[in-house]
Amino acid sequence: MQVKGEHENMGDVVGPLNALEAERYCEELRTFEFAELGGKKWLQQHEFLTKLNIQAHVNASQQRDEFVLEAFVLHEKIPLLIRELIACELWKQNALPLMRDWLNKNNSIKGYLLIYQEAVLANLLEALLFHKDGCDAAGDLVVELADYCHRKLVWLLNVTPPDRPKDKDALKKQLLKESEEDYLLAQERTVAMSCATCTLSIVRFLTDHLASLPLAVTARILDTYDILMLLGPLLELKPWQAQSADGEMRRFANGTWARVSDSEKSKTSKCEIQGWLAVYNLVCDPAVRRRYQFNSFRKNALLRLRGLLHETLVDQVPVLVELQRALDEMTLSEAPNAAEGKPAYVLEQLPELRDSLSKGISWRKVADEQLSDSLNDSEEEKRATAQMLAGVFDMDGMDELIEQVNGGGAMQEKKLTYFLEVTFLDSSGAEVAKIVAESEDDALQDQAPFIIPNEQKQTLIPMKCNEGGCVKVALNSGLGEPWTSQAELELADDKKKQWHQVGVNPDCIRVQLHFLRAPDGSGFHLIHTRVTPPPLCTLTLSFKDAKDGSEAVVRACGRGVLPQTPYKVKELDSFVRVPKLCCASAVLEVGNELDRFECSPTDLQLGGASQMQWRQVGKSHLELRVQIKLAPSAEGGYVITHLRATLPSGARGHAETSKESAKSSDVSPVVKCEAGSGSCASKGVIDTFADTPAAEAAAADAAAPDVAMEAEQAVPAPAVAPPAAARSTKVEADELFTQDNMEAAAEIYTKLINQSRENSPSLLSNRAACHLALGAFDACIADCDEALHSGAKLAPRVQIKLLLRRCEARRLSGKPGCIFQACEDLAAAKALPQNENTAAMIRTAEEKLDAGIRGEDAEPPKNPRLPPASKNLPNEDIENETNGLKQPVLHSAISNSEAGGRQLELLVELPGVTAFKELTLELSANRIELSGSGYFLNATLPITVDSEKTSARFSKKSQTLKIFAQEA
Structure with a gap:
């Protein structure tokens, strides 16, 4: 069984077999007596044939090496397939009616397999006979196959498509009636229809290679059965297609009747195309025309097809133009009289396989032997048969193959591909290795996976890069300079697999790299990577005409908040005309946070020059500034060709602080994410820190409720006195918190939040601490998010506590990307003004986060607060529950x-x-x-x-x- 690579194209299905397996399966194929049908050996051969059939069609659809055909030709097994096909037909006609009721009640699975075997054989022959080698390998039994095809086409000509009412109530009644009917009888109709449609393809392939087939085949197709006169009525009636009185069309395809959408009605079905190609082969082949007598009856029957060769059909099957020309010529020629035709005396071979198989057979005896032996299964054997049947279709790529067959799995071409360049440098700055990864999707998004080719996964990053070296990443956005980031490479030597993050600033590119240590310890291999681009920004420009007051709006998109960030005008707005005299204004919205920046209106005076001009909207560094490049339009006015935007000074993370706090803060606003083991979980909760005095004070400050959040030096929150009842209730909740009764405290905080929204940030912060202690990490993250985005002016101390609580909750959640989100919270906390306590809190949180990333978690608390559901778990399950895995x-x-x-x-x-x-x-x-x-x-x-x-x-x-x- 071939296993697909991790990042191979899912539309490129591999199939269930390789060449060696296909050859071994072909060698094992043999014939069976009627009484043996349904036995264990027959079931195994049914599984072999089903897999060979799937693989043959996969090879044909993917235009691969036809090793299934080669195996059948080499081992001369195509005649065996024809023999088994005729035997299945005989069994269904004679033995099945004698045991249908018993099978329907006692062993419907095997009954279905016995019926379905004919469809498997016909479908496999359809794939093999497409090639001339397959037709030649059929030998003399191709005459038997021609007889079989004639019988199926006659049945198809007389079958009536099932009626399917469009009314829901009527359809429900019909489905209930069908469910009460004989199950196997319904399966017989479906399988018979599938076999009949396959024979249309087989007839077309036989006519393709008619010149190389035995003369007896030509005689039976042209003279004995006159297949051409059978194909004409089939193309007129189209029994594979049904249309109800209300205009709804259904077609039989892939073993089922399916509704045809309005857009698909004009498309010709595969069955019809095969029929037309067979007619083309028989009418336009010079050798056939010399032998076939086009008398007046046959001529009139064929000329009826001329009206069906409309322009839509010819556009889909261009080769039918020659058939149109041949029929037009036929209208001008005189057809010979039937009595004048000279019979062709040919010594031909007659089919005898069907007669020899049924000669001397007592079908009552065959049915009794099957019911007492091969079909009399125990409940365990029935389950094994069902598992075998499910296992045949439970293979790699089967879902994608079925979707493609049903028209839903077609791969679309990517509109755009992004490439990530990862460069490794040693301690001297020399380049050691470079790896290029390609985006999996055509749109950038958070945590977007990038595909590393298998050959580049073998690239060794030597150990010297881990000794003072660094890694650089660059991603070209297509708008200007690439987004870049750089970080020191510090990987743990004792970890087999580990993640390393490059960049933690949420306004810049962040890349997560997954490394695999080489078996000999000589270095590492980069095996996976995920990219989070800078936030998506939307720029809206408004131009108000100075003459008539009309307004033109242009929207553009870009990523990142760096100065002079390029923007691309949206396609619908690329033809908007900017007036020569207008007043321009701009609004920039950053990411999902909806940070909004504006600039004051700016008057623009664009002269009558015929060359491009640069203009700037927004003058002060304290407001948004946009540089616009305009080109004159032949229709008047100007069109925008380039845009660059610069945010106001101090925006996006540059907090305004006093000189004293700025001097006392020696913490870098960017935190480095150390490489870890890839595990996003760790033991303990945020209120357990290292055993240092400062850390102990920080732990108490981080875990305690925010009683006096307004008492802080920077950006004080508005002092709003809560009602006396609320104050007393909050005191009760705080007391419960100190008593370690987190559930009761959280319940009171919830009531207070619902009663008064003015103090909700403080109360949300307190409830988040309760949720964190209880292990309800998602609820903690939600409370922190709501408090941070409430719009209230929070003191830096409170913001830091909220960020650190969310950081710890994300770290302990164990979800994909949790470590990197926790690093973002830690970086945001470090960018805020700090005092002695908050600085200690940040240092301790950073130590715990680094330990969690490396898989070297700090010692767990003596009495960890676990969720109530974890108390009765075994020790190993408690650890997994705590880790979130x-x-x-x-x-x-x-x-x-x-x-x-x-x-x-x-x-x-x-x-x-x-x-x-x-x-x-x-x-x-x-x-x-x-x-x-x-x-x-x-x-x-x-x-x-x-x-x-x-x-x-x-x-x-x-x-x-x-x-x-x-x-x-």
């Missing part, structure tokens, strides 16, 4: 492999996981380690395995991971 369910089984020896099969249940790329899997000789999407598994294997002979398969439907490993 879940341990998946692991099943194991040991069996004897086909190659000899034993094989270990592991099944990991991963609810919520949708793709294998979300996981990190390591399998050694004795252990399995799996992490990602909130899961962590570290278990000992029951046997020692060969880690080089392993394979993995992830099922999107069942959300399970199957791992196969050979015993060492």
